[in-house]
Amino acid sequence: MATASGGGGEFVDKFPDEAAIIKASFLIAFVSLGIGAFFGLVQALHRTNVLRVIDSADYYTMLTGHGVLLAIVFTIFFLCGVFHWAVARSLDRPAESALFSWAWVGLMTTGAVLATIAILGGFVPNLGMSADVLFTFYAPLQAHPIFYIGLAMFIVGTWLSGADWFLSYRAWRKDHPDERIPLQTFMVLTTMIMWYISTLGVAVSVVFFLIPWSLGLIESVNPLLTRTLFWYFGHPIVYFWLMPAYLLWYTVLPKLAGGRLFSDPLARVVFLLFLLLSTPVGIHHQYLDPGIAEGFKFIAMTNTMFLLLPSLLTAFTVVASVEHGARQRGGEGYLRWLGALPWRDPAFTGMALAGAMFAAGGFSGMINAGMNINYLIHNTLWVPGHFHLTVGTAVALTMMAGSYWLVPQVTGTKLYSRPIGLLQVIMWFVGMVFMSNAMHRAGLAGIPRRTAEPQYQNFEFLTPIGSIFELRVQIALGGTLLFLSVVLFLFNILLTSLGEESDRPVDSYLPEPLSGPEGSPRILDNLAMWTGIAAVLVVLAYTLPLAGIIQNGGGLFGGGLPVPATVSAGFDLVMTTVTSAFNTLWGVVA
Amino acid sequence: MAVDSTAEGAASSAARTSTDGGVPANADSQGDSGQADPPVDSIVGTADDGIVRELGHDDFDPVGTLVIVLIYMAILIGMWVFMYFVEFLGRGLTVVG
Amino acid sequence: MEIHAYEKLWLALALVLIVGFIGTITYGAAGAGIDMIDDKGGTVDPATLDQHPKFGDPGIERNGENSYDVYVVARQFVFEPGTTEPLRVPAGSTVTFHVTAADVIHGFEVVGTNANTMAIPGQVAEFTVEFGEPGEYGMLCNEYCGSGHHVMEGKIVVMEQEEFDSWYDQQQAQGEAEN
Structure with a gap:
């Protein structure tokens, strides 16, 4: 249903306070996108030996900045904007307190700024502050305490x-x-429940181990424990990035195609499956870790494979919704209808290309998830090749394309240029085809990820088809196109926000689904029950591996050190806090 | 008319339903403004202006979607078999114990 | 809840696909005999690695006919052995690696092969591979381990049996002389 039809005109007229929050979130997201993309360009040129303006040692400072600014700050600020929009619009009511909304924007911004300062400190050798620990901050690599503190605040x-x-x-x-x-509210709430469950892992790791350790309060940590807690959170964050893209694919893309969502109940089922299965799979990032029994890895593998199901269902439902649009616009035939789609609209084309890329990323993800076949590609360039298709395109390109439709709703101004927008999304797609396919193939040749200078003395990498030189050229070319695409995007959005207010900045009407929720079981909406099941699955998947890691890996703090009394009291505090937080959440949900 | 699940409450739903029969539903719904503005082409999200027929739930079989997803599945299976049995199992030095 | 017939078909195929994947992986483990890195290597105190009977002086040890144990320590930014001198193994042998890290998390990858593991302080990654013809393999660290990560590399030399034996005996003699 159109926000416009509610009588108050555009979103910005109807919900001015929410629009201000969303604009602030988008602004921070886009600034991070610009900086992160610039770092990405420098890295792509450096590691392919095309242009070297930095020391190889500084490469890792940039890589940390690239990962944190893009995968955490850009994606999460943007999705907060999208979720704030989706909740206000689908419930048709403003947030309860604008002050409270500004409080979270403020806290997240402060946290992001602190972490970024710690990272950028790595460029200034005499500052004594750095956080060259990359996006995964595996201990015992140590960052400055404000990196961890910023992260916790965020x-x-x-x-x-x-x-x-x-x-x-x-x-x-x-x-x-x-x-x-x-x-839309259903999607936001289920995603957030998943986020609450999964961020507990990283919160415990950061607050009870890494912050005290970086401040010198405890002497050591158990590296396998903090790594496992990271991945307890590190896989669900993937779905935290992806769910706003799914929200846009399910509720906005059909409209952009001129059609209607094929099935509302299946969309609900898909989000519930993500809530249940996103967290008890993190061990699939640790297939090659010693200290974790093979059985636990096998369980994580089967859970991960079943996690394919909601994405495969999404592929059908979303493509069917788009096909419905094409048929309504006069499309015919088995595949000829594709030509009847509104390809000149950058919001549609960007999201459609993002979805196509996700299909390819889905395949390389299946290889990653495949336990023993993981030996083939573990920690090679294949892995960043994979996630530049998923978070780097399915999510990032959907967010950029969605911006062309969302930003006018919160600014009240028309998109500055549709043709530039179209060029931008196509450029991203082409750039990613070059970069990602070359990264996948380079990974099969054994070239490692996260490495400034993969030019070794003792051996040469071999690739069965093409040459290593050709792969490097593709990566450098692709990275350059991607950076230029971001520049075009930011330019277009900036000029949009400076434009004149328009009566009809965008067509924001959303049609209702072909098959509505009324026929579906009401139990789908019982969030308390689904939260309970999700928590049980997490407990089942993680209790034994964590117990083993703590018992065999020298205790909670590694090195066989006795647990300091103050911190073990702290551990009780965590448990109490966690339990009460859960109870509160439960109360709200039920 | 089905309950609008992606959207807001009943009041606006009723308002919208009244115009729902029309074909290029959304051009009308925007009130008097749209017309005088620059070409609709400069506005994002106007695909429904190009709707030439309304297809309801029962008039639509996603046969094109079925064709696309079946092609996708064939590619997936082919690539999986190649990656697992040729690339992976065909390599020297594999962990056997 | 109504689901379109095509979507039901797709749902069924998707489930078959998923079961097929799990089946392939199970075949790899049970049929092709591919073992995962797991907890069988046990743990070790990284602070006292120098006094450890094996990791204190890492290298290769014969443990049977054609069968060897290799102890490898990964530390910023070298493999011991591997970096300053190559890791030597005989052709046609079965070699069990025991890999650990002395300082931070590292990776251990034999380039272009499926021999690939994490090296985590406190944990020992134990895995067995079979070496074939004489030749050379590169090895590298594939987990970021600090500012010199990109120089952390090494070499495995697969030697003819006799050549290896004379090198090995010489090593043993030297070791005994030092003790």
């Missing part, structure tokens, strides 16, 4: 943002006791 900020949306939902529920949860 995550607490995201918890508050989720609380904001749960409060909106609770207020809406009072007025609408018997209605089904509107689909």
